Amino acid sequence: MSADPNCIFCKIVAGQIPARKVYEDEYILAFHDIAPWAPVHILLVPKLHIVSMAQLQPEHEALMGRMSVLVPRLMQELGVSNGFRTVINTGADGGQEVMHLHMHALGGPRPWSKG
Template identity: 35%
Template sequence: MENCIFCKIVNGEVESEKIHETANVISFLDVNPRAPGHTLVIPKEHVEVLTELEDEVACDIFKVTKKVEKLLKESLDADAFTIGINDGRAAGQEIPHLHINVLPRFEGDGGKPIHSVIENPPREKISKTAEKIRKTSNKS
């Protein structure tokens, strides 16, 4: 996609601080980091959300995410990590190109767990929700 900043990074049109790269995936430091070492892992192919990603690339993107976490742990002595995907505009995705945020966490950093991102408990029993999901799964 010609106006996508991440595609421009992939194509070398925009500079980035690359961390690790494979044939299908690139990782680089976020220019607006929320923590030291905040890294983005993206597929080189432009896809907006996870469900658009080819299975082979999905495996590769998580292998790179694992590699990046290991690199950040060793180099920055991070205590833990929060790894997240804002998958679609309603989830807070600001750049419409799939990206995984790898956020190094440090004791006392003031960050919260991923469960603090949203507070919208279901109104129906989880068994009802599970039934809906299984019915959809059987159609696919």
């Protein structure tokens, strides 16, 4: 797998930075967000360093499908039973802060709701 030695998510994948892991296989690492926006807020990160969705290629189709199918299972295992939200920010204008593709999965009472 390719990695960027300066990328925080690549360092987490490599075990150089600790994370509260939820799931790991040969392609994906899922862990709790350090600044959660909801009672359950995890990140799913491909182990392959891909900067953002804008850099996805046809060979990444199975990886993205695997991430999407994994989310409901992980949220259920984490006790989320009334729905969840998934977000993938892409690029600076899309709100992406870490330039390594990642999917947010948020569950529980919605702090972003206005009432």
